[in-house]
Amino acid sequence: MLIRRPGDILPSEITPKDVFLNRRQFMTAAAGTALLAGEAAAALKGIPSRYSASEQPNSRKEITSYNNFYEFGTSKEDPARNAGSLKTRPWQVVVEGEAGKPKTFGIEEILKLAPLEERIYRLRCVEGWSMVIPWVGIPLASLLKAVQPTGNAKFVAFETLNDPKQMPGLASRVLDWPYREGLRMDEALHPLTILAVGLYGEVLPNQNGAPIRLVVPWKYGFKSIKSIVRIRLQAQQPATSWNLAAPNEYGFYSNVNPAVAHPRWSQATERRIGEFLKRKTLPFNGYGDQVARLYQGMDLTRFF
């Protein structure tokens, strides 16, 4: 016998499909507005992308409570605890250097440069753990093309906000602040390289690098610089924070490579957060088909 509990939804209560779709459009449009208002965990949906991995993403809790973001402390729990002091609105990103049209962008302008996409990417930390993360963002290329790079633009340098009032971790001299990262121009323009502004269909939480961060899924996590305030196109290879801190341990390229060990630990395997046993690390974090050609002819043990 079918027992109908009072909680059951009546067919008449189910939203008609066209209304539902309309609502979705409304939500997408509203997302930008909500972002302006700086609401906590405002919706920020992205359209599905063919670049997304088919793996099951880690939980929101895992992604937002286990972070490396030294500006808020060096333990994995520190960023979730301390990043509340970061003010992500208003936010400006200076894009300068070898560009025909250098420009300072407000975060709202960046969100309009290209349709927001959901990119489910593997993230492999240099420490030997990994996650699968559903980012929302735009290709970095869409921002770079907007400033019209000159022929001299061979590299892109990035900088994180450097404000001790908002970032308690800056009081420690553990790294040479501001945090700096860099990419070669072809890496920066690669379609896999994105600027992420959201996570799990919502505005990026502060501990994950709000309001805007880089995601380069075939490189170790520290290359994916957080809370970006400056992007500079330049002819020379930029200095990068971890390379400055320990040049023999962290190279400029830092492509995920199971064959090249960190001087103090092996990179052959990784622990996927949520899994009991370790799994094998893949060359270029499994993105070799798309990116291996960028490094053709390069000795990756030398350019690690």
Add this chain to the structure above:
Amino acid sequence: MLLRLLQSGSLWFVLSLLPLLRAVFLLWQGELVNPVEFITRSSGTWALVFLLLTLAITPLRQMSGWSGWLQYRRMLGLYAFFYAVLHFGIYLWLDQLFDWAAIVRDIIERPFITVGMLALLLLIPLAITSTKAMMRRLKRRWGLLHRLIYPIAILAVVHFWWLVKKDLSEPMIYAAVLALLLGWRCRAWLFGFTGRLKQQNVRAHSPRRDPAG
């Protein structure tokens, strides 16, 4: 009554199990994002803490003049061994999945693992000879053998120091405590206050209660 409880070995025995119970509870709760990393770090940290506690007994005895501290030393040392073995077991199983070729490579190639392994190996003879019978059998050589605790503690701190990615503040604390504990002994040796016997002699000749303090 309270003093008796504090002096009873069983209280300290149970207290020393708390780090293990805490880890088991947190694992059971399932809230840890990277549980393997947590139990690896936690077991290693507590092995080091118990090593330092073991080394603190002699200074405590000399400072307080109460020789009762000695009754806890063996237990503390064995707990250091216990947590170190847990630490190593987790590494063998959950980190290396008993891949012996990889483990041997790891021990040879990575200095922080080499020194950690060495510290554990040196602890084994101390654990084996920790019984009263062994103490009697080895006589003077027992004390000599158990001086291995000094290099073991140094190796353990170096092991921690070398594995840290960048922020050395935590290993620095352990290094500072170890420096204090070893420094106390150096001072005692320099001034000749090596043991209870000598200290009592000094006390007999001096009006001050604690000449070393």
